[in-house]
Amino acid sequence: MGTLIKRIIQLSALILFFGACDIFEFRGFVMPYETVNQRFEQSMAWNAEHSYTNISVAQDRYELFVMGDTHVGDTVNLNIFLGAAVDAGAAGAVMAGDITTGNDADFYIFARQLPPESILPTFPIVGNHDLYFHGWEQYYELFGTSTYLFTVQTPNDSDLYICLDNAAATLGSKQIAWLKEILETRRPQYRNCIIFTHTNFFRIRRMTATNPYVEELQMLTELCLRHDVDMVISGHDHERNTGTLGNTEFLILDVLRDGEKNAGYLILNIESDTISYEFVDL
């Protein structure tokens, strides 16, 4: 009996810490390879050596294409999305996490699909699936940062976009402090402010994946209200949803992974006085 219990414990430990299939890595239930604070510090180190992207557009009206949860391997829907963005002359494309399965090869497959920055500036964020199998190493090697800003300069105004790493359902103490400082110091200089994350803030529908803790939600929504954040756009839930609190609209994206019935992406239309959006079904 004692031997049997011992073996069960050993087997459980093996499954928990080392066992993995191609999709999930179960050690993630317990511990990460890097903490969110460590990833944030690496992102900041990369940001210090590379200036934030500023996109100049010729008109006051422009479009941003946004997608989440491609889970590459397969790239059919990803290429439809990127092709549509290029054809529309979008100012940029944001990819809100879970861009891969976390496997090494998938990061390189994903990166190979991206058009040159001169044609379409792209802005990836890390998602929880990207962290499986120590995926952050590949993400960091290819994209360098998951916490950063980019701005879009129109003839009369400029807009601020903030990309955040909440793949583990928390921004971590350091990233929260950074976000607070950005909103206090930089936000007032811009017309619009939109935040992109992978993990959706609110659990508007029942889902099995994790959202941020309530205490973190309270603080983040307070920041959005106080600093007039126009939108928070996230993936993770795989099904579109919207909610509004004060002036902040919280959008959740459809999944873009191949083979999904509700696969789709989002087009943001930024005009002089308004921000509108359109969910596009594939």
Added chain:
Amino acid sequence: MKHKNSTMIFVLLLALFLPRMMPAQWQFSAQADAGEHNASEGFYLRTGAIAEYRYAGTRLGAALQFDLLGNVPKVWSGLNLHLNQELKIRDFPFALGAFFLYKPYSELQYENNWGLLAQTDYRHFHFMLGNGFRAFRLTRQAIQSFPEDAGTVIRENWNLIYRIGYNLKSEECTWNAGLAVTNMDRFLMNQETNPMLLLHGNLELVSDLDLFAEFWYKQAGVFNISANYFGFFFRMGAIWEL
């Protein structure tokens, strides 16, 4: 007028004599939490006071929470009202309950939670299962400061509530210790995908006066299979039964 007066006298008499006729019991407890989490911007200290009236398997209670140190902008940060009824079907004892949790943590927004719970205790194990509903709402002050078409509420409905715990000793012992996994605390209803780990112990200091201590550990992203530390806190308190 005569009718009103007689009703008032009846209610007063009932209030005076009912507690004497029935074996009712009052329970008061006070607690202090000290800890930190990713969004607390350092150390926080909060206190809570709970009063419960118990009679014939019914528990009616109210609790208040105050944030003394930390980044929560309001001192009064929580109100909990709850009602529990102990029941028995054949030899299976259980309790059904309802709660309302109001969290006025900011001048711009607050949170309303309510839910229904069922729980049962064995000698060492205890289980709780329920469902909760949450609404993040703008305060009146915030509504006035935003345009008319601004959103005033976001709801998170049908949130599974659970607690699974194990105690070393049975309830009658003068001390006990145990551990539990739950997504619910007196002033916090987490989403079902954010479980908290709880280690606790209690000691009967003198008759009708218990001291208790708890350690809560919070891990974010567990169900994303991408776990990351979120926070912890220690709680100490006392329960006094009258």
